[in-house]
Amino acid sequence: MVSRRFLHLDVFAARAGAGNPLAVVLDAEGLSTEAMQAIAAWTNVIETTFVLPPATPEASYRVRIFTPRRELAFAGHPSVGTAHAVLAAGIAVSNERRTADGRNERVLVQECGAGLLPIRVEGDGPTQRLFVQAPATQVLARRDANDSDLRALLGSRLSVAGAALIDSGRRWWAAELVDEAAVRTWAPNFEGIAALASPHDAMGLAVFARCKGADYGLVVRALMPLPSPYEDPASGAANAALAGYLHATGQADALGDHYTVSQGREVGRDARLELVLDEGRIWVGGQTQTVVEGQVRW
Numbered sequence: 001m002v003s004r005r006f007l008h009l010d011v012f013a014a015r016a017g018a019g020n021p022l023a024v025v026l027d028a029e030g031l032s033t034e035a036m037q038a039i040a041a042w043t044n045v046i047e048t049t050f051v052l053p054p055a056t057p058e059a060s061y062r063v064r065i066f067t068p069r070r071e072l073a074f075a076g077h078p079s080v081g082t083a084h085a086v087l088a089a090g091i092a093v094s095n096e097r098r099t100a101d102g103r104n105e106r107v108l109v110q111e112c113g114a115g116l117l118p119i120r121v122e123g124d125g126p127t128q129r130l131f132v133q134a135p136a137t138q139v140l141a142r143r144d145a146n147d148s149d150l151r152a153l154l155g156s157r158l159s160v161a162g163a164a165l166i167d168s169g170r171r172w173w174a175a176e177l178v179d180e181a182a183v184r185t186w187a188p189n190f191e192g193i194a195a196l197a198s199p200h201d202a203m204g205l206a207v208f209a210r211c212k213g214a215d216y217g218l219v220v221r222a223l224m225p226l227p228s229p230y231e232d233p234a235s236g237a238a239n240a241a242l243a244g245y246l247h248a249t250g251q252a253d254a255l256g257d258h259y260t261v262s263q264g265r266e267v268g269r270d271a272r273l274e275l276v277l278d279e280g281r282i283w284v285g286g287q288t289q290t291v292v293e294g295q296v297r298w
Contacts, residue, residue, distance in 0.1 A: 001297050004028065005089060008045075008292035011081040012234040012263075012271040016289045019264070019271045020234035022081035023048040025296055026089050028064070033071070039298055040066035046232065047078045051086060059111035060092035069227070073113030074169035076236015076284050079132040083108055083119045084288035087128075094121040100279060114169050120283065131276060131285030132236070134168050137244025141165040141200070150175065153192040154207070157182040161251065168241035168282070171202040172222070176209065183209045183219045184266065194225035206238045210254070217259035218242075221266060233264035234271035240284040243275040247282070 005026035013019025023043040028036065028050035040048040045068075052062040063082045065072045072078075086092040086108070094106035106121040110132065120131040143150055144162040151158065154175060163175035173196055177183050186207065193205045204224035211219055220242065222235040232238065239261050246252035252259075257277040264271040276283040 002030065003295040003297050006292075006294050006296040007085050007088075007290060009081045009084060010289040010291050011077040011084075012236070012273045012286040013269075013289050014272060014287050016291050018269050019286075019289070020077045020232065020269075021045045021291075022078055024082055024085040025050045026085060026091065028052050031298070035298060036064060036066055037071070039296070041068045044068055046230075047072070047075055049078045049082045049085075051082060051091060054111050056111060056116065058109055058116055060094075060108040061086050062111040065112065071113070072170070074117070074135060074237065076132060076134065076238075076240055077234055079110055079112070079117065079119065080130045080236060080285055081288050083110065083121075083130045083132070084128070084290070087121070088290060120285070122285075127287065129274070129285055129287055131274070131283040134237070134240035134244065134282045134284055137166055137168040137241050137248060137282065139164055139166055139245055139248065140171070149196065153189060153196065154186075157186060159209075164245055164249075165200055165202060166241045166245045168237065168244050170237040170241070171200065172204065172206050172238050172241055173197055173200070173202050174206045174208065174238075174242050174245060177207050178209065180209050180211045180214075180219045183207050183221055186221070188221075188223045188229075188231070190223065190225040190229040193223055197225060203238070206235070206242055208242060211262070214262070215260065216262040216272065217255045218261045220261050220263045222263070231267050233267050233269040234273060235263070236273065236284045239263070239273050239275060240282050243277070243284070244282045247277050252277075
């Protein structure tokens with residue numbers, strides 16, 4: 001029986017307990033796909049990652065991402081959290097590079113099912129922030145605010161912007177609501193969300209609103225109906241897709257190229273995610289806290 005380093009992290013969190021949990025197995029070489037899936041089912045957190053030596057020389061490390069039921073090509077909070085883990089464990093170090101506009105930045109390169117993704121490292125120690133470059137967003141379909149199914153699901157909470165089916169490595173419906181209170185107080189109809197999402201193989205519905213007078217620009221809730229109703233406390237993939245959609249359609253002008261999202265209060269968390277548009281690409285990131293360090297024996 002092999003002992004492998006194991007971490008339990010809290011991602012997009014300024015303090016333990018505020019963000020999205022992530023399990024990380026650091027020394028995953030030698031584990032089969034079946035073993036990884038079994039471990040992910042056993043940890044029973046929304047995602048578990050497995051760190052492996054890179055298969056390409058450009059990469060700092062390789063990661064495989066599993067839910068309790070299946071493997072994912074990309075997910076936001078596992079990418080940010082795993083980068084935190086490999087830096088803390090000394091598995092990888094960031095390298096400096098020059099940006100197109102002449103800035104110096106520190107980066108890791110993550111190898112995953114979605115390809116090679118750069119991860120920016122900002123700061124050090126407890127306040128370090130990490131940002132992953134998300135896959136480009138595609139807008140697959142639009143529904144206006146008069147759509148009968150949307151109105152039945154969201155009623156007068158729905159804004160005039162309507163909703164869109166978007167994909168940035170993971171597929172979501174996104175709908176803008178009229179204000180922050182409309183997002184915070186909505187009691188989700190998961191059956192209705194399933195009826196909207198399932199025909200398009202979407203993860204679920206991300207509802208959001210613009211916020212004035214707060215230290216964040218948007219409030220977001222990411223609601224997944226299948227295989228059982230679940231509200232994600234801090235979804236990097238949903239927020240990256242949403243940011244890509246808003247910028248691509250000209251709806252992000254008031255937010256600017258760098259804004260903060262509040263997510264998770266409705267499920268007892270208080271996560272903060274930062275979204276950045278730089279050189280035409282979306283980066284999603286924030287802080288990560290190490291909560292548990294130990295060994296996994298499998």
